[in-house]
Amino acid sequence: xxxxxxxxxxxxxxxxxxxxxxxxxxxxxxxxxxxxxxxxxxxxxxxxxxxxxxxxxxxxxxxxxxxxxxxxxxxxxxxxxxxxxxxxxxxxxxxxxxxxxxxxxxxxxxxxxxxxxxxxxxxxxxxxxxxxxxxxxxxxxxxxxxxxxxxxxxxxxxxxxxxxxxxxxxxxxxxxxxxxxxxxxxxxxxxxxxxxxxxxxxxxxxxxxxxxxxxxxxxxxxxxxxxxxxxxxxxxxxxxxxxxxxxxxxxxxxxxxxxxxxxxxxxxxxxxxxxxxxxxxxxxxxxxxxxxxxxxxxxxxxxxxxxxxxxxxxxxxxxxxxxxxxxxxxxxxxxxxxxxxxxxxxxxxxxxxxxxxxxxxxxxxxxxxxxxxxxxxxxxxxxxxxxxxxxxxxxxxxxxxxxxxxxxxxxxxxxxxxxxxxxxxxx
Numbered sequence: 203x204x205x206x207x208x209x210x211x212x213x214x215x216x217x218x219x220x221x222x223x224x225x226x227x228x229x230x231x232x233x234x235x236x237x238x239x240x241x242x243x244x245x246x247x248x249x250x251x252x253x254x255x256x257x258x259x260x261x262x263x264x265x266x267x268x269x270x271x272x273x274x275x276x277x278x279x280x281x282x283x284x285x286x287x288x289x290x291x292x293x294x295x296x297x298x299x300x301x302x303x304x305x306x307x308x309x310x311x312x313x314x315x316x317x318x319x320x321x322x323x324x325x326x327x328x329x330x331x332x333x334x335x336x337x338x339x340x341x342x343x344x345x346x347x348x349x350x351x352x353x354x355x356x357x358x359x360x361x362x363x364x365x366x367x368x369x370x371x372x373x374x375x376x377x378x379x380x381x382x383x384x385x386x387x388x389x390x391x392x393x394x395x396x397x398x399x400x401x402x403x404x405x406x407x408x409x410x411x412x413x414x415x416x417x418x419x420x421x422x423x424x425x426x427x428x429x430x431x432x433x434x435x436x437x438x439x440x441x442x443x444x445x446x447x448x449x450x451x452x453x454x455x456x457x458x459x460x461x462x463x464x465x466x467x468x469x470x471x472x473x474x475x476x477x478x479x480x481x482x483x484x485x486x487x488x489x490x491x492x493x494x495x496x497x498x499x500x501x502x503x504x505x506x507x508x509x510x511x512x513x514x515x516x517x518x519x520x521x522x523x524x525x526x527x528x529x530x531x532x533x534x535x536x537x538x539x540x541x542x543x544x545x546x547x548x549x550x551x552x553x554x555x556x557x558x559x560x561x562x563x564x565x566x567x568x569x570x571x572x573x574x575x576x577x578x579x580x581x582x583x584x585x586x587x588x589x590x591x592x593x594x595x596x597x598x599x600x601x602x603x604x605x606x607x608x609x610x611x612x613x614x615x616x617x618x619x620x621x622x623x624x625x626x627x628x629x
Contacts, residue, residue, distance in 0.1 A: 227267035229278035233285040244303040245270065245324045247279040248289060253297040265317045266324075275324050302327045309375050314444030326378055331371040334358075335382040338389060344380065345390070349404055350436055351378035355387040356397025365423045366399055369430055376448065377434045399426070401433045408433070428453075432496075437488070438481045441498040443505055450524040454496040455551060457484075460518040463501035476517035476537065483544045494552055504577070511560065511573045519544065521551055528558040 247263055249256035267277035282289035300311035309327045313319045335341050354366045370379035384396045391407035399410035432452050459480035461473035477499050484497040500506050506520050507513050521530040530551050550556035560566055
């Protein structure tokens with residue numbers, strides 16, 4: 203097989219040992235990567251061999267590389283324990299860190315570490331902040347493959363276009379942004395007045411508030427930013443440790459249906475019924491509740507327990523105030539809740555008449571740290587009691603010996619001093 207000389211020298215410069223994984227398409231990079239980091243577009247995983255999270259990400263990373271094989275994006279990884287200069291250059295402070303590089307711009311991935319999330323992130327930031335649609339079939343394909351995106355309709359000029367472009371640039375790592383002409387858009391959405399902006403969410407186009415389009419540029423920018431920030435999530439997404447911080451940035455109350463998935467990501471039928479019941483509340487009352495509440499569901503009880511600082515019975519309903527970090531729990535048995543009871547509960551929260559727990563005070567933060575440490579220790583003990591006893595028993599044993607030796611030394615010194623004093627008195 204003939205390999206062009208340019209490609210060959212690129213391989214030599216890139217790989218520490220001229221290694222390319224044919225199966226995964228992941229490039230194993232060395233410190234020589236710093237010399238060619240501006241050459242093309244790169245999706246890089248910075249990892250450490252001892253990191254358990256990195257090991258769990260390895261098969262996903264291979265699938266990511268395979269999915270991006272037909273694009274101009276090169277997927278690689280760097281062992282930061284061997285090539286510390288690379289980690290220092292990109293200010294890597296934790297593992298794994300996923301970063302997209304193009305020219306002098308770096309985007310850090312902060313979402314859930316799944317193949318689809320990472321691939322969509324790479325595709326979003328690889329292109330311009332706003333991608334222009336010129337064909338009707340292109341918009342059809344986008345709708346078929348993307349359940350949520352933003353669409354500007356009108357000429358690429360004027361204050362609304364400038365504000366939309368500016369906000370799209372800020373949110374590019376988190377969402378898809380498109381623009382098109384009125385002729386193409388009218389086949390998909392009812393256009394009252396152009397230019398305008400829509401969000402496509404789960405087969406429906408929702409229009410940006412048209413009563414604010416005449417605001418001053420600064421106010422329009424703030425309003426557009428808040429609207430896109432609030433609309434960039436699906437109506438009822440799955441909430442994980444990877445995306446909960448992004449969702450809380452909407453400033454809304456986060457309504458969580460807490461259930462438990464097994465290792466195959468399956469949910470028991472009774473919990474599915476509870477989750478569907480909670481979802482029905484926002485589906486039927488979207489216009490009334492959407493402005494103040496973001497709904498979602500959690501398949502990991504540990505995440506909900508950490509927020510509530512207690513072990514919740516399953517299924518459960520948990521509402522988090524994203525502004526104050528307070529949380530609310532229903533007074534009724536969660537499994538007996540009805541859609542009407544949930545609506546009443548949410549109205550009480552919005553009117554600030556429902557009991558609030560937690561918060562962001564120092565005692566609460568300390569207790570949350572204690573609760574998470576206790577929970578982690580309990581899980582370790584249940585999983586491997588022998589290893590847990592060794593990990594914590596040896597340090598505690600050494601500490602006890604040190605304390606004992608210090609205390610005993612003080613007592614012996616005191617006894618010696620008393621004997622010396624008594625001896626001097628006799629003399």
